[in-house]
Amino acid sequence: MFRHLVGLLFLLLPTSALAGECVVLLHGLARTDVSLAVMEHVLEREGYHVVSNDYPSTDLPIEPLLAYVGNAVAECDGERFHFVTHSMGGILVRGWLRDRHPKELGRTVMLAPPNHGSEVTDDYGDLAIYEYLNGPAGMQLGTDADSMPNRLPKADFELGIIAGDRTVNPILSTSFNGPNDGKVSVKSTRLDGMTDHLVVHATHTFIMNNPVVIAQTLTFLREGRFDHDMTLTEAITAIFPQ
Template sequence: MRTFITAVFGLTLLLPPVAQGSCAILLHGLGRSDGSMESLERALEKADFQVVNVDYPSTVYPIETLAGQAIAPALDRCGPGTPVHFVTHSMGGILVRHYLSRVPVPNLGRVVMLGPPNKGSEVVDALGEVPGFHAILGDAGLQLGTSAESVPNQLGAANFEVGIIAGTRSINPVLSQIIPATDDGKVSVASTRLDGMSDHLQMPVTHVFMMQNDEVIKQVIYFLQHGRFYRPGPPSS
């Protein structure tokens, strides 16, 4: 392992060495592909992570099927005993929560979730029965509502290190009218929160593009290395 210097937020920081062979599994959101995570993939590789950028058919199967289908093969690609981190966008975070609630990962490291609907989304509540919704977003899309019976609300608190980034800007004013609070165009800031989370950060980014934002990517890497997000000044208690 080696210590290296990198520039983050305009500052030069001496960061602790990243364990050789640490693996970062990337999981995109509903209706997206692994291409949406390529900026993250490149940045993590430059930061000395082994990266597995997973492409999975998010609109074809329910969450229960997708979680195992996407994550189990990715863990195999990381190799036995390799420290494993997850970086997810939107529904990808729900897949990780579902998988970890059922399958222990002894070498689990840290998890970063971008815009996760951890308490569901009012958009699904309002539009789930509209003709064409299921045809476009599939069974998994219908499972992301805010009711107590929705998949996110059935999974319980996190028992692993997880940092969550919530967006506060929207490029979809129609959907934002459905969401009764500050939101990123798909998910409210409040809904991203998860009991047991290690850190939570709001950033002025949109749901659709947050995983490609340079400042978000810096925060992802910082959390994987430090277990908290970067904030100016001394760490809070």
Template sequence: MALITAFLYLITAVGATETEPEEMETEASVILLHGMGRTRRSMATMASRLADSGYRVVNLDYPSTGASIETLSEGVVAETVRDCRLAHPSAPVHFVTHSLGGILVRQYLQTRRLPPGSRVVMLSPPNQGSELADLLKDWFLYRWIMGPAGQQLGTAEDSVPNRLGPVDVPVGIITGDSTLEPWFSARLPGPDDGKVSVARARLAEMDDFLVVHKSHGFIMNDTQVIDQTIHFLEHGRFRHDH
């Protein structure tokens, strides 16, 4: 396991990009974690906007389909947080995650804490699992493409998302109710984003929750979502227009 963790971190270190604005307004870091089967390119727009807002941004590329949630959390999340804290020991370390990335952070926070002032924004997280993982987990093609983590995202009580305990950090969740995948949405109860139902994105301990008319695969690129993400990192809440 130690060798696997070291190998995964080596891959991650090579694939990570750090973006710094010309004039830093804060020493706070923001770690970006993309979703399953994606790359750091999917978070590039978010990374650029966060850097323009004065954050030290670490946009990770990690092998989301190559290992279990536990191994990815140890080999990706833990090492990256450690590096941020070594660089700026007293500064907050925020997270902005998409889909699976949120579950990796929850796994990490089961046994560790972030520095004071840190916050987490999750975009379309399967926090209570997804019915699609239940439906597809035994399909060879799904198992081959999505790997070990894809087998852990079901809705059963013993699935990883449903086994994890509460996290001790302010969490804001943004999820979508628009879909580009009606064939998947037909198998999800209630409003959904094509992959995760609105109801299953929630966490009991979340500090704020927002539903936008966006789909799962593109929610992180939406201007409104990026603005709300920055607002939560700054204020610990979303901006709710009445």
């Protein structure tokens, strides 16, 4: 229902053609493709061929999940392709690109990625309820040196990262000593080799629906950088052009 309502809204908006380019969307841990529905429809309105599929984020460890990245890329049918990811989706991209660098690869935007793990996993990973909710992949997202994010290489591709610094969860926020989005610290989102980094006032859960985040994602996909002076009014205008 939500996806259809969003689609109807954006059908009323003008489009700008961008033929021959694809965007692969990868949702986060314990989420579905619906969480990226707004982003998907904005990108489609901009003319991108968008691939947004579910993957069983809580059923498998990270390594087997990498196959779902390759399956999604295959749906781009040889077009130049970009990635836009939320949370653990960024770790899947890093894992998939570890052993390959396709010539069709364009740019990547990661939203709230735990590039060095999450202190929440450190503090609560021993609880049975944590593993039940987050599965084996969630257990791999700690901050120790042997965690999956910390064993992956630095970025050797065009990468823009957007971090949030707002939280509505006072319990989980006690796991952090600095700015965080309730699940991931701003510091952990950074990655050596990244092209650009931006911090916005958004929470981990809803960062992908923030107007500034959506507009900045479009900017990075087009220009390979963020507009660090963008205002909320400018972002809304970019998403809802007259």
